[in-house]
Amino acid sequence: MRDHALRLQSLSKSFGRPAVDQLDLAVRRGEFYALLGPNGAGKTTTLRMATGLLAPDSGSVEVLGVDMLQDPAAAKRHLAYLPDEPMVYAKLKPTEYLEFVAGLWGISAEEAEPRARQLLDWLDLSQHANELTEGFSRGMKQKLALAGALIHAPQLLILDEPLTGLDAAAARQVKDLLQQHVADGGTVVLTTHILEVAERLAERIGVIRAGRLIAEGTLDELRALAGLGADGTLEDVFLQLTGVPA
């Protein structure tokens, strides 16, 4: 379906026992979608299959109408993936790293330069543009990895715990960047254990448990599903639906 940024159908993956089990998930273009679930629920495994990094046992993945299994190169061109433990090259400076990643997408250094400058600026890394990343803190590396993920201006951003370990200022910069992406018509899918992030940013929230989507909707819809009133927080909803803490 053209109006879906991401569509997962009957997606399954087992590592001896099922990690993701017949999962159906559809995220519309322009949506900010948060995937929540307790530890080991299958969130990372789902994202790795959605981004073409892990082959599913069965089921299908479509990115902007392109089938990931049939045409992975075309599907991946539409997306960026920020893993939960991103890696940047220690012996490169941020500008060199962004140039390198752009090159992998077939974008020349000259073409990439204005966007690289803008991303470093948005993420408050400009003053470190000429330092080797080996001297960067974890949060700075995480922000640079995000800039690398965005260098080819993808429509769909898929991020695994993008705010974990960031200080308040860095978290704000990343949240602003993600909101700007959606304001510009892009799509964001993220996982988070920081429920306030899902509560404040996400238009729709999916709750996954034991590899299955057990609830989905706006916060109001989830409150109703959990049988809670208007003052129920997402934490109340989460605990009610999953029976375990976030």
Ligand SMILES: Nc1ncnc2c1ncn2[C@@H]1O[C@H](COP(=O)(O)OP(=O)(O)OP(=O)(O)O)[C@@H](O)[C@H]1O
């Ligand atoms: N490469 C692997 N080999 C074996 N088991 C795996 C592998 N990757 C994931 N699993 C298992 O699959 C299940 C789902 O793991 P996954 O990392 O997807 O969960 P998660 O929801 O992202 O958890 P968390 O919130 O702790 O990050 C877990 O039982 C995990 O141990």
